[in-house]
Amino acid sequence: MPCYLPCYTRAMFNSDDPTSANAPAIEIQGLCRNFGEFEAVRELTLSVPQGAFFGFLGPNGAGKSTTLKMLTGLLQPDKGQIQILGEDIWQTPAKVKRWIGVVPENMSLFERLTAPEYLEFVAGMYGLDASTARSRSQELLDLMQLSAKSETLLADFSHGMKKKTALAAALIHSPRILFLDEPFEGVDPVSARTLRELLQSLTARNVTVFLTSHILETVEKFCNYLGIIHKGQLLTQGPLQEVLHRINGSMPLGTASLEDAFIRLIGHEREHSDLSWLS
Amino acid sequence: MAELILPQQLKSLFQLQFRLLQRAWSQPSALQKWGVVVGLLVTGGLASVLGWVIGSLVVILGLYAREGPFQAQLVGYLFLVLLGLFGLIWLFSPLLFALQNDNLHLDLNKLLIYPLSFQSLYALHTLTGLIEPWSLFFYPLLIGLICGGVLVVGSSALAPLMILALLFGLVHIVWSRLLVNSLNSFLAHRRLRESAMLFLLLGIVVLAFLPALLGQQIENNPDWQSWLKSPAVWAQLTLPLNLLLAFSPPGMASLTLSGVLQGQYSQVYQAEVGLFLWLVLGNYFGKTLLRYMYTASPGLAEQAKTAPRWWTSDPLFFLPYDLALIVKKELRSLSRSVIGKLCFFLTPFLLVILRVFAFGPVAHAIPPTAVFLSAITYIFMTSLFLFCNLFGLDGQGFKLYLYGSLPAARLLLGKQLAMALFCSAEFLLVLYLYLVIFNPLHWETLLFVVLAFATVLVGVLGLGTLISIRFPTPLDLNQTRYRQSATPVLLAFQMLSLLLALPALAQVLAHFGQQPRSLIMAFFLGCVCLSHKLLFQFCTELFQAQKLVILEKITQPAQGQ
Numbered sequence: 043m044p045c046y047l048p049c050y051t052r053a054m055f056n057s058d059d060p061t062s063a064n065a066p067a068i069e070i071q072g073l074c075r076n077f078g079e080f081e082a083v084r085e086l087t088l089s090v091p092q093g094a095f096f097g098f099l100g101p102n103g104a105g106k107s108t109t110l111k112m113l114t115g116l117l118q119p120d121k122g123q124i125q126i127l128g129e130d131i132w133q134t135p136a137k138v139k140r141w142i143g144v145v146p147e148n149m150s151l152f153e154r155l156t157a158p159e160y161l162e163f164v165a166g167m168y169g170l171d172a173s174t175a176r177s178r179s180q181e182l183l184d185l186m187q188l189s190a191k192s193e194t195l196l197a198d199f200s201h202g203m204k205k206k207t208a209l210a211a212a213l214i215h216s217p218r219i220l221f222l223d224e225p226f227e228g229v230d231p232v233s234a235r236t237l238r239e240l241l242q243s244l245t246a247r248n249v250t251v252f253l254t255s256h257i258l259e260t261v262e263k264f265c266n267y268l269g270i271i272h273k274g275q276l277l278t279q280g281p282l283q284e285v286l287h288r289i290n291g292s293m294p295l296g297t298a299s300l301e302d303a304f305i306r307l308i309g310h311e312r313e314h315s316d317l318s319w320l321s
Numbered sequence: 322m323a324e325l326i327l328p329q330q331l332k333s334l335f336q337l338q339f340r341l342l343q344r345a346w347s348q349p350s351a352l353q354k355w356g357v358v359v360g361l362l363v364t365g366g367l368a369s370v371l372g373w374v375i376g377s378l379v380v381i382l383g384l385y386a387r388e389g390p391f392q393a394q395l396v397g398y399l400f401l402v403l404l405g406l407f408g409l410i411w412l413f414s415p416l417l418f419a420l421q422n423d424n425l426h427l428d429l430n431k432l433l434i435y436p437l438s439f440q441s442l443y444a445l446h447t448l449t450g451l452i453e454p455w456s457l458f459f460y461p462l463l464i465g466l467i468c469g470g471v472l473v474v475g476s477s478a479l480a481p482l483m484i485l486a487l488l489f490g491l492v493h494i495v496w497s498r499l500l501v502n503s504l505n506s507f508l509a510h511r512r513l514r515e516s517a518m519l520f521l522l523l524g525i526v527v528l529a530f531l532p533a534l535l536g537q538q539i540e541n542n543p544d545w546q547s548w549l550k551s552p553a554v555w556a557q558l559t560l561p562l563n564l565l566l567a568f569s570p571p572g573m574a575s576l577t578l579s580g581v582l583q584g585q586y587s588q589v590y591q592a593e594v595g596l597f598l599w600l601v602l603g604n605y606f607g608k609t610l611l612r613y614m615y616t617a618s619p620g621l622a623e624q625a626k627t628a629p630r631w632w633t634s635d636p637l638f639f640l641p642y643d644l645a646l647i648v649k650k651e652l653r654s655l656s657r658s659v660i661g662k663l664c665f666f667l668t669p670f671l672l673v674i675l676r677v678f679a680f681g682p683v684a685h686a687i688p689p690t691a692v693f694l695s696a697i698t699y700i701f702m703t704s705l706f707l708f709c710n711l712f713g714l715d716g717q718g719f720k721l722y723l724y725g726s727l728p729a730a731r732l733l734l735g736k737q738l739a740m741a742l743f744c745s746a747e748f749l750l751v752l753y754l755y756l757v758i759f760n761p762l763h764w765e766t767l768l769f770v771v772l773a774f775a776t777v778l779v780g781v782l783g784l785g786t787l788i789s790i791r792f793p794t795p796l797d798l799n800q801t802r803y804r805q806s807a808t809p810v811l812l813a814f815q816m817l818s819l820l821l822a823l824p825a826l827a828q829v830l831a832h833f834g835q836q837p838r839s840l841i842m843a844f845f846l847g848c849v850c851l852s853h854k855l856l857f858q859f860c861t862e863l864f865q866a867q868k869l870v871i872l873e874k875i876t877q878p879a880q881g882q
């Protein structure tokens with residue numbers, strides 16, 4: 043376990059801490075969002091308990107990022123309720139946004155800053171004082187193995203390095219809930235392992251992680267809760283084993299992986315030709 | 322409490338803006354920096370002079386207004402016109418900079434994930450308008466206004482005039498932000514936006530010609546002065562002027578100003594309250610619109626919609642398939658870039674303007690050859706960067722050419738063909754317009770002109786390809802980057818002027834040699850074609866050697882660490 047964890051305490055915004063300690067971390071009721079005629083998310087109802095490591099799984103274009111944007115106050119829902127730790131994020135956005143850390147789809151980095159400058163900026167945005175900001179950003183950069191690149195502008199980072207910087211920025215204010223959109227896309231296996239351990243130790247301390255991915259292994263390895271979305275509709279949700287069991291039905295556990303379950307749920311529409319010209 | 326912005330947040334935002342400006346400043350060369358400094362100094366000087374002029378005007382008009390009620394009313398109108406003009410320029414000048422430089426501005430999309438209330442985000446967005454360059458230009462004017470008023474009335478005018486300056490400035494910043502944002506969201510459709518930009522630019526060109534047009538009209542109607550002096554005209558003008566005075570922001574500002582100058586303070590407060598209402602209204606709309614833009618339909622602007630196909634058969638069927646693909650791809654990206662459209666329409670547009678301003682016998686006096694040679698000059702001058710920047714628009718897509726098995730010669734030929742088609746289409750448009758709005762052409766002139774065009778085109782193609790390969794760094798006109806050094810373009814300009822001299826030379830030779838000029842032009846064309854063939858082979862080899870360098874240059878992020 044990285045030595046970094048002990049100093050990682052939830053020190054700030056104590057006065058704003060959510061009132062009900064046992065409210066679900068995320069509670070969604072009938073969430074809808076259209077883009078013109080197109081229904082990107084339809085009637086999504088979902089509940090994620092505190093301390094869960096929730097994997098939001100679905101093929102490309104299923105509506106994962108759209109949902110995550112609505113959950114984090116970046117995209118207005120057409121219909122539906124979103125409660126984060128018992129508070130409606132669209133009613134009191136500034137308050138709720140303090141409890142959450144976000145890695146959005148496009149990462150939203152200011153590319154003309156270096157990584158330490160960016161992290162210190164983010165820390166300031168969450169109201170951390172300068173010395174805390176500096177020490178935390180140093181620790182996070184060490185953890186992400188980016189300290190050697192502290193002079194390079196983010197514009198010149200590789201995709202994976204940008205992802206790691208965005209992750210570090212999402213962690214710096216010690217959030218209660220982390221929303222990560224495809225966080226491991228492009229991140230090397232060593233860093234991914236470190237991050238996984240970090241995230242898992244966070245969930246052990248009641249931090250909730252909400253992660254979207256289209257990669258089954260990620261979800262299978264990381265998560266203990268699972269939701270599967272396809273064409274904007276939530277197909278199933280619940281604890282990982284339960285979902286697997288539900289989908290695979292009578293099949294003996296162990297032989298059926300998440301991939302089988304996923305394909306069974308989603309892949310039945312394969313009607314394309316067998317591409318015989320691909321010799 | 323939760324709605325307020327924390328001091329830490331404010332400090333971080335300030336630091337961020339400072340760093341972005343600093344990085345942008347450290348990027349260009351010393352020469353460009355000096356250019357910016359000199360530009361700022363000149364602008365500052367100009368603005369101060371204008372401020373001085375406004376101050377003096379306020380003094381003079383203020384004294385004049387005291388002479389009687391009629392004079393006071395006249396001064397009120399004059400202030401209205403003055404402040405209205407001034408306000409309109411302030412309101413619309415940001416539109417010229419609609420291509421916003423995202424390396425300099427705080428991007429609200431990126432700030433949206435942080436715990437800032439929307440109120441604070443809106444305030445940030447608006448207040449940064451106070452430090453935008455075009456706003457800086459207007460501060461000396463406001464100061465001139467205050468000083469002039471104080472000189473006439475005394476220090477009792479200071480407070481109301483300062484409130485006036487503050488309100489007037491804020492109203493314009495709020496409404497100009499609102500204007501830019503609403504245009505951006507109405508014009509979220511990419512095509513619409515680009516066409517609107519094009520029309521705006523063309524509109525500015527027309528505006529520049531307007532005084533000449535007016536002058537001509539006045540010359541044609543010698544009794545315009547008596548028309549203006551007739552009382553009926555004035556009676557018609559006073560009603561809209563009074564309405565403007567009562568309800569528009571510049572009207573309220575001029576009411577305030579004349580109220581201060583004449584010591585009528587009830588009028589001053591009334592008008593200032595009115596201005597304040599305008600501010601509140603602008604704020605309300607601005608905030609609503611901003612919230613809509615950023616959270617209700619984000620990415621609206623990014624969604625490119627494809628136009629319906631209006632032709633079904635392939636218009637380039639006569640070309641080999643791969644060549645046709647490249648040509649179509651190039652033409653498509655040209656037609657989708659603002660600069661491509663601008664290059665395409667500028668020369669035809671100038672031709673129309675030429676026709677508009679050269680009335681009657683004057684139009685017939687211009688020899689058609691001269692018109693066409695100038696048109697050719699314009700066509701190639703405006704599209705020279707496109708010729709010298711063949712690979713710049715490709716970006717990451719250039720990799721595809723390297724992965725594929727496409728021979729280098731095919732690629733270069735395709736790009737050259739696309740440019741040739743682009744310019745020829747423009748030339749055809751010019752020809753067509755000439756035939757429609759000027760006179761019919763003699764076939765000999767037509768032949769000569771077409772030969773001249775072809776000669777210059779072939780010459781520029783070879784030249785441009787060579788420069789594109791040797792200096793591949795793309796020219797990015799989007800303000801954010803100044804990348805291509807000017808040297809190759811300057812070089813190209815010199816070579817272009819040599820090529821443009823060829824038609825003139827042909828005329829001279831024809832005159833002295835007693836030969837038809839088209840014959841000589843055809844001879845030149847042959848020479849240019851021959852040298853192009855040799856140059857093309859050389860370019861192909863050079864391209865093979867340079868292609869990785871080109872890839873690196875066109876895909877690297879903007880320089881300047």
Ligand SMILES: Nc1ncnc2c1ncn2[C@@H]1O[C@H](COP(=O)(O)OP(=O)(O)O)[C@@H](O)[C@H]1O
Nearest residue numbers: 077082101102103104105106107108619620621
């Ligand atoms: N701003 C937008 N305008 C129109 N359509 C959008 C917009 N954003 C997303 N979409 C569409 O919504 C669907 C879901 O997108 P998204 O949530 O990003 O998928 P993913 O599950 O891969 O993250 C896609 O089909 C996408 O094209």
Ligand SMILES: [Mg+2]
Nearest residue numbers: 106107147223
């Ligand atoms: Mg996505």
